[in-house]
Amino acid sequence: MGANNSGMDHLDSMRLFIRIVDRRSFTLASSDLGIPRSTATVVIRELERHLNCRLLNRTTRVVSPTADGQIYYGHCVAVLASIDEAEASFRNPRPSGLLRIDAHGMLSRTFLLPKLPEFLARYPELDLHIGQGDRLVDLVREGIDCAIRVGDLTDSTLIRRTLASIPEITCASPEYLARHGTPRTPDDLASHQMIGFVSSRTGTVLPLEFRDGEKIVKTTLKSRVTVNDSDSSADLARLGLGLVQAPLYRFSQDLASGTLVEVLKPYRPTESTVSALYPQSRQTSPRLRVFLDWASTVFGRIH
Numbered sequence: 001m002g003a004n005n006s007g008m009d010h011l012d013s014m015r016l017f018i019r020i021v022d023r024r025s026f027t028l029a030s031s032d033l034g035i036p037r038s039t040a041t042v043v044i045r046e047l048e049r050h051l052n053c054r055l056l057n058r059t060t061r062v063v064s065p066t067a068d069g070q071i072y073y074g075h076c077v078a079v080l081a082s083i084d085e086a087e088a089s090f091r092n093p094r095p096s097g098l099l100r101i102d103a104h105g106m107l108s109r110t111f112l113l114p115k116l117p118e119f120l121a122r123y124p125e126l127d128l129h130i131g132q133g134d135r136l137v138d139l140v141r142e143g144i145d146c147a148i149r150v151g152d153l154t155d156s157t158l159i160r161r162t163l164a165s166i167p168e169i170t171c172a173s174p175e176y177l178a179r180h181g182t183p184r185t186p187d188d189l190a191s192h193q194m195i196g197f198v199s200s201r202t203g204t205v206l207p208l209e210f211r212d213g214e215k216i217v218k219t220t221l222k223s224r225v226t227v228n229d230s231d232s233s234a235d236l237a238r239l240g241l242g243l244v245q246a247p248l249y250r251f252s253q254d255l256a257s258g259t260l261v262e263v264l265k266p267y268r269p270t271e272s273t274v275s276a277l278y279p280q281s282r283q284t285s286p287r288l289r290v291f292l293d294w295a296s297t298v299f300g301r302i303h
Helices: 010-021 025-035 035-052 069-091 105-123 174-180 188-190 230-238 248-257 286-299
Strands: 057-058 064-065 097-103 126-131 146-150 157-164 168-172 209-213 215-219 244-247 261-263 272-279
Touching: 010 035, 010 064, 010 069, 025 035, 035 105, 064 069, 064 261, 069 097, 069 174, 097 286, 105 126, 105 146, 105 215, 105 230, 105 248, 146 286, 157 286, 168 174, 168 209, 168 248, 174 261, 188 209, 188 215, 230 244, 230 248, 244 248, 248 261, 272 286
Parallel strands: 097 126, 097 146
Antiparallel strands: 057 064, 146 272, 157 272, 168 244, 168 261, 209 215
């Protein structure tokens, strides 16, 4: 699509579309870019006509991308990021621009955020957007440069970089253990119940795992409540509704205060891996490269 009737070229149209999605508003996006709102409307209409699909849902209150629009948004972000990086490598060798990261909130707050000022001071021309979630986002479709996740992750389309290994524990509240007893071995779990954590990938409850020497034992106990969010899982364990397994860092304060008690310590699960996942299209990004090097140092201090 060459120049259109609005006078914008295709790349400018893509930049406008990204800004509208980010700001959820034609008016705000137009103001950001210094163009009339009517021009923005014409540009998006022509873009939709060119692509033969509707990109945006328009209501009186908010503008949001359609399913096709979300996919196109991810491609636009990737294309423009590649162009910006190619040009920046000639104009300025220092990493600059916006880097989009997605990591679970507890993981970010425990490890990344406390050290973030030193990273930003080291790279003053680089900005970060940090999203938070448990699910494995579609990085390309959602325009995210990198996701940091804990656990076994398989996606053949993504590059994986291991950042650290972290201990996993099993714990419960003192009230729960007073009612059900404290298990000494995995064989004592028949009368126990767990907080059921539903995998976003499989839709099924994940079993508890115990390591007995070289043997791995997995068991699924009764779950009166199931959740798909790790924060909710932790809250329910504190309320005495069952056993829960999670990385040690998540419950360090609870263990110190006595809100939760670790059980079956000799049978701790296999340590979990902290990984950075990113699309192949991002692997040459100077922004991502310096972030991953820094994150490796931060997580490398866990032990």
